[in-house]
Amino acid sequence: MNTVTTTPSHWLLGLGLAICPWLAGAAPAGEVLVKPITFPAAFHDRAEASGALEPLDRVLEASAVEPIGDGRLVLIAHDKKVPLRVIETATGRPVGAPLVSPRFPEETPKSSKWEAMAKDSDGTFYVVGSHSGKTDDERSQHAKLFRFRLAEAGAPTIDDGSVASWRLDAALIQSLRSLGLSQTAVDQRKIEGLAIRETVSEAAGKPRRELVIGLRQPDDLVRAFAADLSANPAEAVELSLAPLFAFEPGTREGVRSQLTSLEYLPAWKGFLVVTTTEDELNAFHGNTLWFVADDRIAEAKGAPVQAEKLWVFEAAMKAEGLCILPTAAADSSTVRLLIVYDNDAHATHIPSRFQVVELTRTSRSAF
Template sequence: MILPRTRSLRRRILATALAFLAAAATADEFTATPSGAPTPFLEPVEGSTGAFQVDRTIEASALATAGDGRYLVVAHDKQAPLRLVETATARRVGTLSSPRFPGETPNSTKWEAMAEDADGAFYVVGSHSGKTEDERIQHRKLIRFRLAPASGPGGLPAIDDASVVSWGLDAGLERALRGLGLPDEAVGRRKVEGLAIRETATAPTRRELVIGLREPDDLVRTFVVDVTARPADGAELAPTPFFAFAPGAIEGVRSQLTSLEYVPAWKGFAIVTATEDDRNGFHGNTLWFAADDRIARAGGTPIEPEKAWAFEPTMKAEGLCILPGAASSGPGSVRFAIAFDNDARVTGAPGRLWIIDLARRAKAE
């Protein structure tokens, strides 16, 4: 005779085993093909025409594609204006700002993540962290905006001021973290560093904003909020826990989330974690992939994402976006742009831009 409690235990063991086998069955092989070496970001030489030099101050913290991919929108985590950068050369060709953006003083925003939706709207978010309450208030920015078309031949896009809206996020994140039972100290360390838009392909379209936290860093944690019916300007968002995982450590240094991107072609999330020790030393980056079905199967428990690529042990990757067009690696490939922050003001190592094709193929049996 099998006791009810024993049957229940066996069912749980069987369910766990089946979930493991399902995850194993969907494991894939990833192959990265870089397009040359990482390129330093360049800035115009003051007082000259057409001359550029290495930008030794930019701390590139987030990326998004502008239009057809000729340009990238690049966030600098120490200054409010966004940069417009030529994708092929990493040259800064302009800046993007608006009277409705935060102040232009250094460190007034601490932009840490950016995303773009299928309608061409951009989302940029501050870290929501700081050493003082005043800093934390300055960094509590979540802004949605659109770009106005370039004016005339050779013109550059600009922010459409009428499109700019801002939303509150901090109070909702605090409630969500407390709902997970985290202690006050961990909740107080919250720091946003990932942002992605997930949209369904079927009508009616559902649009979700996914927020990733760098800290607390016992786990990589993400939260989600439905923005299908666009919230009004000034609205307070109420994100709920989405998925989480343990990123581990490299050379004894904890891996932390630095960027998040939804990949429609793969139906899942590309996630970058990076390492940085107390002396601004870097120990490596990891690109993970978390498929939608794997997240759904987890049912709110921590997932085990696929480890797609370990790369660049001497730099810190902070920005990630998908470039339009076909990747050179063929079917099953996606072209990404990666920005390296490198804490240039401290380390002296300039930020860099890297273009890579990442191929995803089912493992051979």
């Protein structure tokens, strides 16, 4: 597949503007055009303006996002806090109080470390902790995976009766060791991507639902692992994980590219992956959007796949969340994405931001 990769030649860092790829003209067959619909905008910390300028949310570190219903609202995870935020997609304003459940982790300084969310075709949400930490205790506190639904009536709230949890840590350790990675690499494990892939099993002819996790570390390769949820595993069981795909993401300005988000795109039969670059001084060096097709995963048979580079963007921010926005369009060649930028506001003082982007593939045969 041929793709359009855009590396802007000029950056307006304060606004995060990039030169748009479609200005170069029409793409030949097989390319993917990337069109930013909105510029990256900061979230607000109140639903209504209180003066000439609306107050910005300078605390939120948006680490994950998924749409609610028709996409006019989104659910956002905060890297440092357990409650989930409901945000208006068009404005970045909060809607109602943050959402929490008595079945979620108790709020402590290191209780959740939410890093990724996913949503299935039934409207059920999944949220996962990083499973990372400098000590066994920290890793244990961050080893959370929850499934839940929102109440069907009224303002968005979590249906407490729908909340379930599973365990992943032992299976993740085993999977990493099976790949021959060192104990040092295993101890570096950090989840930052989560997706649901729903397909039909060719062997059984039945629907198959997989939970797919992506690792930020170890970062020798971008790695994804899958757990079969088709049989609806019982509460609190340890899920079984198997390696799904891996690829070499390279570096930007000498800084290693690391996975920060993962989303399955059914219409294109493959995964969208975001990688970012962050150095030891907490400075950012750009993000990359990739596509990993199902057929390339199957053909690789466990070997690293050739991921397609779709877009290089936003040199001064850190993209951490990605979701597909619902649209009424019947044409599956175009999809709209919402990207959220975490930006480590507590350290960098750069507020989190969000942006709508449109992808269009010019040929169905390209995948």
